[in-house]
Amino acid sequence: MEAYIADWLHLGLRWLHVVAAITWVGSSFYFNRIDRSFRPPVPPVDRVSGQLWSIHGGAIYNYSRYPVGPGYVPDRLKWSKWESFGTWVSGALLLAVVYWWGASVNLISSSGVGPVAGILISLASMIVAWVVYDILCRIISSDQMLSAAVAVFVALSLWIFLQVYSGKAAFLHAGIVMATIMAGNVWFVILPGQKKMLQAMKDGTIDEYDVGADAKRRNYHNNYLTLPVVFAMIASHFPMTYGSAYAWLGFILISAAGVAVRHYFNTMHHGHARKRWLALAAFISLCAIVLLAPPHLMRADSAAVAASPPELARVSSIIEMRCASCHAAKPTMQGFNAPPNGVVIDSLASAATHAHQIRQMAIDTTVMPPGNLTGITDEERSVLASWLAAGAPTQ
Numbered sequence: 001m002e003a004y005i006a007d008w009l010h011l012g013l014r015w016l017h018v019v020a021a022i023t024w025v026g027s028s029f030y031f032n033r034i035d036r037s038f039r040p041p042v043p044p045v046d047r048v049s050g051q052l053w054s055i056h057g058g059a060i061y062n063y064s065r066y067p068v069g070p071g072y073v074p075d076r077l078k079w080s081k082w083e084s085f086g087t088w089v090s091g092a093l094l095l096a097v098v099y100w101w102g103a104s105v106n107l108i109s110s111s112g113v114g115p116v117a118g119i120l121i122s123l124a125s126m127i128v129a130w131v132v133y134d135i136l137c138r139i140i141s142s143d144q145m146l147s148a149a150v151a152v153f154v155a156l157s158l159w160i161f162l163q164v165y166s167g168k169a170a171f172l173h174a175g176i177v178m179a180t181i182m183a184g185n186v187w188f189v190i191l192p193g194q195k196k197m198l199q200a201m202k203d204g205t206i207d208e209y210d211v212g213a214d215a216k217r218r219n220y221h222n223n224y225l226t227l228p229v230v231f232a233m234i235a236s237h238f239p240m241t242y243g244s245a246y247a248w249l250g251f252i253l254i255s256a257a258g259v260a261v262r263h264y265f266n267t268m269h270h271g272h273a274r275k276r277w278l279a280l281a282a283f284i285s286l287c288a289i290v291l292l293a294p295p296h297l298m299r300a301d302s303a304a305v306a307a308s309p310p311e312l313a314r315v316s317s318i319i320e321m322r323c324a325s326c327h328a329a330k331p332t333m334q335g336f337n338a339p340p341n342g343v344v345i346d347s348l349a350s351a352a353t354h355a356h357q358i359r360q361m362a363i364d365t366t367v368m369p370p371g372n373l374t375g376i377t378d379e380e381r382s383v384l385a386s387w388l389a390a391g392a393p394t395q
């Protein structure tokens with residue numbers, strides 16, 4: 001019953017989170033695109049610094065940018081604030097349901113950090129992320145130095161998460177660090193700045209008003225953090241990334257590729273697309289693909305292993321002891337009322353049908369069993385490896 005309720009909460013919150021994130025990222029990308037596409041209006045229009053004509057859904061649209069307002073406060077002024085709030089809150093609730101409630105399976109690894117400590121670190125990471133980032137923004141005046149410091153901070157956070165959490169949870173938390181910075185920027189800096197701007201419009205002091213360099217660079221950070229965050233959020237479906245021995249470097253490379261892609265789009269909207277950024281992103285991605293390749297693809301040792309197929313009774317007992325408590329049609333492990341992702345691995349025959357996935361989750365990486373809850377040994381993994389290399393025979 002408990003696991004069933006958790007599944008529905010998980011589904012409902014994930015749905016909400018993805019929809020909220022689409023609206024946030026969507027409106028952010030859209031405004032970014034419009035903003036960079038503005039050109040001075042011809043003929044000039046009073047107070048308008050940029051104008052863009054656009055066609056969509058069978059109509060022509062005309063956007064105008066008023067850096068210091070149109071000279072009055074419009075009656076109806078649309079704000080973009082609930083998108084970021086909804087994304088962050090639904091994400092935090094999803095984190096609680098999947099990674100805190102399910103801490104023993106999803107959060108912890110065999111590092112020795114238990115569920116309670118793991119949850120406290122998770123909670124603290126959100127607060128620390130914002131506090132450290134905010135301090136960095138206040139004390140570093142050079143834009144380049146600040147961007148570098150933010151990148152180092154995120155990389156360092158991931159390194160710490162990888163020491164204490166499962167690879168999957170570590171990647172997710174690096175994403176949470178970046179997403180918290182982004183939501184904090186909107187709520188603690190950008191929105192209050194806009195309120196002050198409106199006040200200055202009402203007071204008639206808007207002509208002396210300056211958004212400030214700080215708000216500008218925080219906007220800039222949000223723009224470049226978006227693709228790395230989205231990668232961190234979807235990477236949990238790809239054990240080849242978070243499960244690799246080079247997970248840390250892999251994450252950094254893929255995030256860097258995301259930043260380069262974002263930069264390409266920014267140059268494109270400005271009207272002078274720099275394709276070299278796309279080329280750089282492709283090159284970095286290629287490095288990541290090579291770096292994260294599973295060991296058996298890089299070494300020609302599988303034939304040697306296959307030479308000595310293991311005893312089938314041994315393989316069968318390893319599967320029963322180490323996998324079947326969760327991966328049986330009716331799992332006995334607490335918190336599971338169905339095999340994870342519907343994948344049954346409780347006999348030689350059922351294991352043989354998932355040979356590729358087993359190699360990925362339990363041989364190339366040590367993602368399974370989660371946190372090594374069932375205590376599989378290295379020797380048992382190599383027995384499974386030989387069995388897979390022999391073509392996963394069932395008799």
Ligand code: HEC
Pocket residue numbers: 105168236237319322323324325326327333340341343345354357358361362368369370373374376
């Ligand atoms: C404590 C419970 C537990 C144990 C024990 C366990 N698994 Fe898993 N397994 C899971 C969970 C939870 C998932 C889903 C993970 C995800 O979606 O990222 C999973 C997913 C998998 C998948 C991927 C399924 C898919 O979606 O394609 C494979 C393959 C797998 N496990 C293999 C194994 C093998 C092999 C063993 C034994 C050596 C094992 N597991 C032991 C809980 C367990």
